[in-house]
Amino acid sequence: MNHPFYEYSLCIALPLMIFFGVYFLLAPTPDRAIFDNYLRSRRIMGIAILLLAANYSMHLFFGVRFHNVNAAILMNLSTYFLSYWLFSSALTTLLDRFYITRRRLRTHLVLWLLFSILSAIVLLLLPDGAAQRIGLFVMAAWLIFYGLALARRLLRAYRRAVRLFDDTHSDHIGAYIRWLSVFTYWAVVFGIGCGALTFLPDRYVFLWVLSSVPFYIYLYCSYLNYLLFYEQVERALEEELPTESGSDTADSTDTPENGPLPVYSDLAAKLEEWITSDGYLLPGLTIKELSDTLHTNRTYLSGYIKTTYELSFRDWITDLRLEYAKRSMLLRPEQNIAEIAKISGFMSPSHFTRIFKVRTGISPARWRRIQAENTPIP
Known part of the structure; x- marks a missing residue:
């Protein structure tokens, strides 16, 4: 079955995503220690984008969706789950450099493996019918709630940082990180939308692909622009966050x-x-x-x-x-x-x-x- 819109949309989105992912991984930053956290965040984001680009490549070059719909849905669900974690980690670490720990990394990798295995059982082993539909609903709900929980944690870190800046700085430092809030809400809408479009008829899937183009362009521009203000934000966090945790004994x-x-x-x-x-x-x-x-x-x-x-x-x-x-x-x-x-x-x-x-x-x-x-x- 021919689906030109779907293929054209992948041809538009895939090169952009590969460029953004490679740029985030390899582009230089100022050679100063204070930018290490920014570089870490950008590299995690680059891995997330390249992971999604690999997913797009499988659809474009192998036509997975048109040969085995259940396998395509499984690949999408597993990719989205891992991408949610990578996206949220990349952004949250901009506000909390200690967010990514070995324990947290292990926990989310185990959750991803468990989610992927259960999704495979539902999609590949259960026969078509009510049981499979119920299983798909459960897995989709799990994915949505997982994404919402990660988004909630990121927004809490964002609001905490804004309150901190407002209580300690006369300049509007919070304006420099507003894009994190905008992108998070957009990511929630985009992520849930993509998840829903995964189950739609084939002729509508190109909407899922094309919707990613402005999404990733905004992310790319935001990271570039944030590099100009990152040092000021990071210094403000370095000065003030220890006071919140109680380690600043002079002020406590x-x-x-x-x-x-x-x-x-x-x-x-x-x-x-x-x-x-x-x-x-x-x-x-x-x-x-x-x-x-x-x-x-x-x-x-x-x-x-x-x-x-x-x-x-x-x-x-x-x-x-x-x-x-x-x-x-x-x-x-x-x-x-x-x-x-x-x-x-x-x-x-x-x-x-x-x-x-x-x-x-x-x-x-x-x-x-x-x-x-x-x-x-x-």
């Missing part, structure tokens, strides 16, 4: 190196003085730098900010910078928006404009015009 104690902790009233006075001196305008400000300036403990300081202002450190600093920017736009009409963003401590003019729109509903330029029109002439 009740008494900092510089003496006893001040009471809230003393801290409030120091913070007010620091705000008056416009200390929040320092680019790249972290809560550690502020706690050192105030001679206090950063865990204590973080708790005070959350209790008093009901904001994360980043949101609190952002609000201070926005108010400063508003005053500057009124007092310095000769300065453009880019200059205002720079002196106000924002990462970039585009970041300033985006945050300003979110908080006020209008652009900085429009806000300035409205304020100027409503200001009475003396």
Whole structure:
């Protein structure tokens, strides 16, 4: 039976996947130790993509699906199961370099072998009929729940990292890893969709193949782009993650190196003085730098900010910078928006404009015009 759309779609997807997989495995990265984890993640992702490319090759060159449908479904299910683990491991290790352990690797390999063996029994040994359909349903449900569990773990690591960055850095470090969240949700939809398309009639299978093209292009571009910001994210994780686990003894104690902790009233006075001196305008400000300036403990300081202002450190600093920017736009009409963003401590003019729109509903330029029109002439 001829299926030209299916074959053409494989001819489009397969070269791209081979290129992406080989690139992820062999492309160079900066020769510094801090990039070792990025390289590890990218290589795992390269193995996952080449594994799927091998699956595509079997379909294209041997026509497995049209010679033995059950064997093709078995190959797909086994490949997807292992790919789910590789994909999630590659991304999770970007947020937790200690995620991949020998014990976890053994556990998931055993699960994969068990899943593949049981799938083979259902597809190749059980006769066609109700028993096989029930078995296929069970294996498909297992695959879906396994993928969802891995995705949930990755999203939990992502949200934990974002909260950490928001509580410790004035810059929006979380924006650099947002692609991990977007890709995870896309991977869940794509993975479940591919699993469903595996059981559809042959004339629809090309949709399964073509849907992978934008999926892998996005992944490739995301890894390339993330290389530009990886060092900043990794340094932030190296500085702060030990504090979460309790290994940072300096901040887990009740008494900092510089003496006893001040009471809230003393801290409030120091913070007010620091705000008056416009200390929040320092680019790249972290809560550690502020706690050192105030001679206090950063865990204590973080708790005070959350209790008093009901904001994360980043949101609190952002609000201070926005108010400063508003005053500057009124007092310095000769300065453009880019200059205002720079002196106000924002990462970039585009970041300033985006945050300003979110908080006020209008652009900085429009806000300035409205304020100027409503200001009475003396």
